[in-house]
Structures are given as C-alpha cells and as structure tokens.
Amino acid sequence: MTDMALEPARAAAEPAFDRARALSAFKLGDKTFFWVTRLSALFVLIILGGIIVSLIIGAWPAIRTYGFDFLFTQRWAPSLQPTPILGALGPIYGTIVTSLIAMAIAIPVGLGIAIFLTELCPMPLRQPIAVAIELLAGIPSIIYGMWGFFVLGPFLADHFEPAIVSAFENVPILNTIFQGPASNLSLFNAALVLSIMILPFITAISRDVFATVPPVLKEAAYGVGCTTWEVVRNVVLPYTRVGVIGGVMLALGRALGETMAVTFIIGNSFKISGSLFAPGTTISAAIASEFAESDGLHQSALILLGLLLFVLTFCVLTAARLMLRRLERKAGA
Template identity: 65%
Template sequence: MEQSVSQPAVADRGRSLARIAIIDRVFHQVTRAAAIAVLIILGGVIVSLVHGSLPSMKAFGFGFLTSQAWNPVTDNFGALPAVYGTIVTSLIAMLIAVPVGLGIATFLTELCPHPLRHPIGVAIELLAGIPSIIYGIWGLFIFAPFIQAHVQPAVISAFGNVPVLSTLFAGPPYGIGMLTAGFILAIMVLPFIASISRDVFETVPPLLKEAAAGIGCTTWEMMRHVVLPYTRVGVIGGVMLGLGRALGETMAVTFVIGNAHKVAPSLFAPGTTISATIANEFTEAVGDIYTSALIQLGLILFFLTFIVLACARYMLMRIEQKSA
C-alpha cells in the first residue's frame, strides 16, 4: 500500500521538477536574448552613425571638431560651437542642481516634518514628468524675460570691473543664452538628483546616525562624515543620470539658448548645443554633406555621453575598491 502511494507521488514530483527545469531554461534563454538584443541595437546605432558620418569625415577630417563655421550654402560646417555649448550648459546645470538636490534630499530625510515629507517628495518627483517642451515655453516667455530684466543687468553692473568675471558676464542682456539654458537644465535634472539622493539617504542604518548624534555631531557633520560616505555610490549614480539628461536635452534648450553657431566667452551670449542644432536643422538639411554633418554631431554626442558614463563607472569602481 505504501509503495502504491509513494510511486505516484514520486512521479508527480518528477514531473514538477522537470517542468520547473524547463521553465528555468526558457527564462534563461529569454533573458540572454534580451541582453544580446540590447548589444545588437547599440551596435546598430553606432554603425549607422559612423556610416552616416563618413561623407562629413572625409570632407572636413579632424577640423570638424575645431571649426566654428556653419554655412549650409557653401557646405562648410564645424562642431566646435555645438560641443562647447553642450558642455558649458551641462556644467552650469550640474553646478546648480547637485548642491540644491543634495540639500533637498537632506531636508526631506533629516529636517522636514513627517507630515510634509511625502507631499514635498511627490511634488519634486512630478517635476520629472513635465514634458521638456513645457520647460522650454516657460523658459522663453517667463524665465528669460525675468533674467533679462532683473538678473543680467545686476550681474553685469556688479562684475563689470572684475577682470575675469567681466568677460564671463559681458554683453547686452538678451535674456536668452547659455546661462538661461543652464538654469532650465538644472530645473529639469533636479528631480532625478533629489529623488535618488533621498532614496539612498533613507538606506543609511539609523544606528549610524544615532552614533554620530551621540558623539555630538551636528546635522551637517553627520551628513558629511556618515551619510554621504555611506551613500556615495548611489549619489554619484544620481548625478551621472542627471548629467546624461542634461547632455541630451533638446527642446527646452532650443527655446532659450539662442541657437547661434559661435563660441562666446560670455555666459549671457547666445549659443547652441548638439541636440539643439540637430533638432533645428535636420528637416532643412539638403545634400549629403549637410545631412552627414548633422549625423556626425549625433555621433559626437554619443561618444561624449559614453565618455561621461565610462568616467562615472571608473569612479564608482575606484570607490568600491577603496571601500573594500
């Protein structure tokens, strides 16, 4: 009787294990195919960009990166103003968004009253859901006139006689320009930095904070010597995510940067970025050289983003090695 009962049970158990093994193999193959598909798509993007850039590479060579020319009539193009504008506006955005985002995360995790933490956190996260074109319209019709009327004249007057700053903040107050674009980008990337920093700050064990408070640390000292070292990997990841968004932003920057193909030392001067140049001129590109120059700008942006992410990964790897 026991043998007749145990044999069906063993058979059912065997069929269950076989079914689980089949499901596991299918899951393994599906996930591996997904990973390979990502690599194939990435490789296809790179090949397409390189192939489309070949006419421009042959026509201009390395001089494409150092030239300020942009004349569709004579098919004379250069990437320097777009690359310069992309880097400058992204740096301005990071200089503003990183300290503000970390401050918001600190306030929400350590100083904000508990009933207000969730509403404020949701409000900050909602900023990430606003379409970029809305930021652009707001920047053009609201923020840029405010900058033109109240900020730029005061800054020009304050730093007019300072040797370096007089050049950095020179020129007529247009309102639009690289500084305005940097401010708009800072507002756009702020939710990413603040939200990720808040989430990683909340992972710090309360025991560590209590120990810091027990030896007399202030909130600033606790954040500097306990929370930030414990969460530095996550914070750097959030900053790099925001930087990637700033480098590739298109519509908001196109509205407020002025779209001028020139390199100007003043942050008040109009400029352009790689994304803004492509968005403005791709539909009007006539001829192989013109189109190829725009595709080569996209290739430059791709490698610029790749370099930034590679540097971030290397930095995180060094931090993990030191921690170990």
C-alpha cells in the same frame, strides 16, 4: 495474493515517477527563463549596435570630407558652395558649458533638498514636498522651453543680467565671462533651465539613498555629540556616496542630451563667445533646429553631430561607472 503483493511496489514506484516529471518541468522552466532573459539582453545590445552602425553610415560622407577638422572648426556655413564649411566646435562648447553650469547649480540645491527632507523637514511636510519635487520630472521639455522663453528669459534680461554685468565690469576675467549686453537667449538661460530640469533626478535619488542609512549609525553619532551637519558629512554622505554619484551622473546624461527646452532659449548661434550671456547652441539643439531642412553633406554633418553626442554621453557614463567601481572597491577594502 499476487496482486496484493505487487501493490506496495507500485505505490513506491508512482511517487518516484511524479518527482522525475516535476524535476523535468522545473528544468524546462529554468531553461526557458534563462533564454528569455538572455535574448532580452542580446536584443538591447543589437539595438545599441544598430544605432551606432546607422549613425556611422549616415555620418560617413561628413567624416570622409572633414575628418578631424570637424571637431576644431567653429564656422557653420551649410549654404556655402561648392563645399559647405561645417564644424562642431560651437555645439560641443555649448553642450559642455551648459551642462557644467547646470550641474554646478543643481547638485548643491538637490542635495540640500534631499538632506532637508530626510533630516530636518517636519514629518507632515515631507511627502508633499517630495511629491512636488518629483512632479517637476514629469513636466514635458517643451513646457520648460516655453516658460524659459516667455517668462524666465525676459526676467533675467531685464533684472538679473544687467546687475551682474554692472557688478563685474571692472573685475578682470569675470568681466569677460559676464559681459553684456543682456539677452533673452543665452547660454546662461539655457543652463538655468537645464538645472531646474535635472533637479528632480538628483533630489529623488539622493533622498532615497539617504533613507537607507541605518538609524543606529545616526543615533550613535548624535549620542557622542555630533551636530546635524556633522552627522550628514561624516555618516550620511560617506555611507551613500555611491548612490549619490550615480544620481548625479544620471542627471548629467539628461543635461547633455536635452533638446527642446534648450532649443527655445539658447539662441542657436554657432559662434563661440567668452560671455555666458551671449547666444550659443548645443549639439542636440543644432540637430533639432536644422535637420528638417538639411540634405546631402549638411545632413551628414548633423548626423555626425549626433554620433559625437552619443560618444560624449557614452564616455561620461563609462567614467561614472569606473568611478563607482573604484569607490565600491575602496569601501570593500
């Protein structure tokens, strides 16, 4: 009788013990997940900090020797003795100019393709065109460089550039920007190849964010008599502007840091020219073409160029983040 009287109490106590053990296991799993994710985030910051510190250490001899004059000196003479004359103005100029031209070409074309795919393209053609555009992002940079060197460069030098030079030779300012002679290797050729390389990023991201627009919004706009252009301008773009700007900034980051394709077709000249058809160089192209044969102060100056590219990219991405945050706050308000 005594054992039978104790059985209900034991039955009531066993589930309570199991629940406590289960809660303890859940808490352990939560803590493990928290620390794994936290350590992963810290690991990324450690890697980033290590890259910055290593760049500063490697660039310190050049920083100590040239100071801020490095940013404003155009001449690049690493073989000059006893102290080489090295300046970053030419690579900085080439990086900014080629990236801006590439963005000016790629943004309207990429947005146009994305709008066509989401609003106007027949359904059977949407997926094949989208896959073809996205495949461009998978082509290695060196293939773009070889194509630009052997195909695009000669075509532009033989047909496009002479026509542009002739058309603007009597127009002030433009006759300087598009001054001859035509060349296979130039800032414009590099910018054109860059625009083709970043086009898939803008198109793919814009198409994905355009697809998130609720159909009821577009149907309501069409219902009150809006044209397709008015729907895109007043409904689609305002609704997706944060995502579109994010895609554009991602493409800009790719354009700023592109190396091999640009090295093939830009000409690797440190001299600054007012003509887009003249040879030039970028920060990444200068590092790629000279780092293997550099040493001493020359190598330190190339590392300093890498540090400048890192800072430039960081500033661009930070500005993009601030812009997106401001747009999000404005939309929330």
